[in-house]
Amino acid sequence: MSTAPVRPTMAFMWRHPARWIALGFGSGLAPKAPGTVGTLWAWAAFALIAPWMSDVAWALLIGGGTLVGWWACTVTARDLHTPDPSAVVWDEIVAFWLILWLIAPTGFVGQAVAFGLFRFFDAAKPGPVGWADRLFKPGRGADGSYRIGWAQGFGILFDDFVAAGCTLVVIALYRVLMG
Numbered sequence: 001m002s003t004a005p006v007r008p009t010m011a012f013m014w015r016h017p018a019r020w021i022a023l024g025f026g027s028g029l030a031p032k033a034p035g036t037v038g039t040l041w042a043w044a045a046f047a048l049i050a051p052w053m054s055d056v057a058w059a060l061l062i063g064g065g066t067l068v069g070w071w072a073c074t075v076t077a078r079d080l081h082t083p084d085p086s087a088v089v090w091d092e093i094v095a096f097w098l099i100l101w102l103i104a105p106t107g108f109v110g111q112a113v114a115f116g117l118f119r120f121f122d123a124a125k126p127g128p129v130g131w132a133d134r135l136f137k138p139g140r141g142a143d144g145s146y147r148i149g150w151a152q153g154f155g156i157l158f159d160d161f162v163a164a165g166c167t168l169v170v171i172a173l174y175r176v177l178m179g
Helices: 010-014 017-022 024-029 034-052 055-080 090-103 108-124 127-135 150-178
Strands: none
Touching: 010 017, 010 024, 017 024, 017 055, 024 034, 024 090, 034 090, 034 108, 055 090, 055 150, 090 108, 090 150, 108 127, 108 150, 127 150
């Protein structure tokens, strides 16, 4: 079996339901900044479904999305032969849904600030986000390949939840300090 990284395409995505989820229903296939595109997809999806969602429904969607995403991200990372593929954006989607749910109700400007903060923490990976990103990264085996298992699938999600936590801390501090 080849261990060279696989380039994700629409054809690749269509071959397995885990890939649909992990690749954010195609948003992760963006040629530039797939994490940003996935986060924008999450924002649009949030805006569409929020009117029909209760707090219990959001908790179930995010909790279930995390568990299903763990599976989908693990399977897709294995299939791509890459421990944390940039095309896998389900982590951004579920983490940004968490942020939007917890800062609600807030208007467009508040959501845009949350978007900017989250993208900063997720892309720059300062402090705890960088630690979380490195925590579950596998080393290469003797054959040059990565051993990608459930821990790495969880790690794909984990650093984005830490980025979400950092975003929420900044927003909470702003709200406390500015009233």
